[in-house]
Amino acid sequence: MSEPVRKTWSPASEEYQSILGGLRESVGACMQCGTCTASCPNWHAMDVTPRAMWRMIQFGMLDEILESRTFWMCSSCYMCTLRCPRGLKLTSAMAALKRLARVDGSAAARRNSAFYEAFMDDVEAHGRVQETSMMQRYFLKRKSPTVPLAFLPLGMKMLSKGKVHLPSRGQGGVLKPLFAKAREMEGL
Amino acid sequence: MKYAYYPGCSLTESAREFDISTRAVMERLGAELTEIPDWTCCGASAAEPVSELMNYVLPARNLAIVEQEMDGIDVLAPCAACYLNLYKVNREVVGDRHLHARLNEVLAASGLTYGGNVRVRHLIDVLKNDVGAKIVEQKVTDSLKGMKIAPYYGCQILRPYPVFDDPGKPVSMEPFITAMGGEVFRWSMSNRCCGASLMVAHPEVAVKSVAAILADAEGADAIVTVCPLCQMNLEAYQDKAVKAGGKAVPVLYLTQLMGLALGLDQKAMQLDKNLTLTPSVRQDIKTRAWAVPEPETDAETAGMNG
Ligand code: SF4
Ligand code: SF4
Numbered sequence: 013m014s015e016p017v018r019k020t021w022s023p024a025s026e027e028y029q030s031i032l033g034g035l036r037e038s039v040g041a042c043m044q045c046g047t048c049t050a051s052c053p054n055w056h057a058m059d060v061t062p063r064a065m066w067r068m069i070q071f072g073m074l075d076e077i078l079e080s081r082t083f084w085m086c087s088s089c090y091m092c093t094l095r096c097p098r099g100l101k102l103t104s105a106m107a108a109l110k111r112l113a114r115v116d117g118s119a120a121a122r123r124n125s126a127f128y129e130a131f132m133d134d135v136e137a138h139g140r141v142q143e144t145s146m147m148q149r150y151f152l153k154r155k156s157p158t159v160p161l162a163f164l165p166l167g168m169k170m171l172s173k174g175k176v177h178l179p180s181r182g183q184g185g186v187l188k189p190l191f192a193k194a195r196e197m198e199g200l
Numbered sequence: 201m202k203y204a205y206y207p208g209c210s211l212t213e214s215a216r217e218f219d220i221s222t223r224a225v226m227e228r229l230g231a232e233l234t235e236i237p238d239w240t241c242c243g244a245s246a247a248e249p250v251s252e253l254m255n256y257v258l259p260a261r262n263l264a265i266v267e268q269e270m271d272g273i274d275v276l277a278p279c280a281a282c283y284l285n286l287y288k289v290n291r292e293v294v295g296d297r298h299l300h301a302r303l304n305e306v307l308a309a310s311g312l313t314y315g316g317n318v319r320v321r322h323l324i325d326v327l328k329n330d331v332g333a334k335i336v337e338q339k340v341t342d343s344l345k346g347m348k349i350a351p352y353y354g355c356q357i358l359r360p361y362p363v364f365d366d367p368g369k370p371v372s373m374e375p376f377i378t379a380m381g382g383e384v385f386r387w388s389m390s391n392r393c394c395g396a397s398l399m400v401a402h403p404e405v406a407v408k409s410v411a412a413i414l415a416d417a418e419g420a421d422a423i424v425t426v427c428p429l430c431q432m433n434l435e436a437y438q439d440k441a442v443k444a445g446g447k448a449v450p451v452l453y454l455t456q457l458m459g460l461a462l463g464l465d466q467k468a469m470q471l472d473k474n475l476t477l478t479p480s481v482r483q484d485i486k487t488r489a490w491a492v493p494e495p496e497t498d499a500e501t502a503g504m505n506g
């Protein structure tokens with residue numbers, strides 16, 4: 013396993029380890045029945061089934077976990093969480109995997125977390141999400157001209173329906189102290 | 201019936217028709233909504249993949265304001281994601297001493313603290329348990345007689361916490377559809393996920409879900425939603441979903457349709473804002489086109505006459 017190697021270069025190894033530790037605890041009771049996989053509306057787009065992912069976490073197969081696209085395909089629908097006979101918080105586990113991959117910081121993770129980051133940056137800046145400025149942030153993070161182009165027809169449709177609003181100051185930086193404090197406490 | 205109203209970001213942006221129709225309908229039904237002063241974003245489903253703490257802090261800040269400035273009255277949230285985020289603070293943080301202390305440590309940076317005494321309610325919960333379909337029935341002036349309406353619940357209002365309905369087979373909207381004079385369209389996709397924010401980063405995956413939902417709604421005159429993200433996904437990507445096997449079906453907010461039944465006009469309910477409500481669909485709604493019986497076929501007519 014390359015885990016010790018990663019530890020030496022990972023810029024946030026502590027956070028990295030704490031997320032993995034928490035994950036192991038949260039799916040430790042999984043009995044591999046497969047109900048979660050069978051319940052998932054997005055399983056067809058996943059390379060590792062949710063059931064197998066929990067097994068990989070139990071075994072600490074960090075590299076294989078980080079290479080998978082499974083957790084990026086989770087739409088937070090909570091069907092697996094609702095149905096798991098062990099009562100495991102699987103949707104939260106998928107979110108924790110997304111956090112783990114963000115700390116790892118691969119190109120795929122940067123691409124896949126761009127939307128969540130753009131959303132949160134906008135919340136931090138304005139207190140409320142403003143769709144136009146959030147999407148601008150998202151396009152900047154994706155650094156690809158084809159991404160905004162793909163949204164152009166929808167943008168035009170929404171514009172014609174009066175659904176597009178110019179960004180305002182919103183609530184200003186009212187959330188900034190909270191973000192700063194949470195960052196300090198989470199060591200992110 | 202007094203509520204601390206939490207519109208949430210979408211309802212101040214692309215889903216204003218949901219905000220406007222909710223306020224108007226609730227007023228007609230005798231509920232008093234007071235917007236939470238200086239409310240901020242709940243984090244939707246974007247906070248948890250970024251920060252575990254902010255995932256609780258963002259919704260909790262709003263509950264703290266209600267607790268401190270609004271006598272801790274019930275919070276009413278129309279959006280599914282807002283509702284779940286606000287609700288889960290009470291379920292997952294309150295009672296967990298360690299996490300609750302951490303949450304308040306963050307909130308203290310803004311001079312706030314949350315004790316855990318505010319009830320969080322979804323719009324449907326309030327309609328079902330505080331208002332009741334009877335009141336709606338009594339106030340209906342423009343019956344939707346004959347309209348086949350498919351109630352779409354989506355995911356987060358009943359999952360993972362089934363507070364006011366059965367998440368496997370939700371029925372809480374049905375009495376309201378009947379009260380408006382409409383017919384409940386039976387289908388199996390009413391609680392299927394619409395793909396949520398996957399539509400932005402991986403549209404090819406989410407469009408499949410939307411196509412499956414729309415295909416199942418074939419034969420309905422309209423789908424009604426209670427979530428701005430469901431509404432957006434079912435409407436804005438309908439062209440693509442139809443190409444992937446879905447059927448074109450008009451999509452409205454439950455409150456918009458309820459407003460119409462309660463005598464408010466299309467303009468007041470902002471029907472022009474819905475992406476699937478073309479002028480001809482709006483004309484159908486206006487003339488109650490579905491109430492006209494299907495024209496009989498020649499053979500049947502001949503048989504009846506003879
Ligand atoms: S449903 Fe629960 S117990 Fe069954 S495989 Fe999935 S996580 Fe494990
Ligand atoms: S919460 Fe995620 S993993 Fe679970 S069923 Fe829904 S999409 Fe699949």
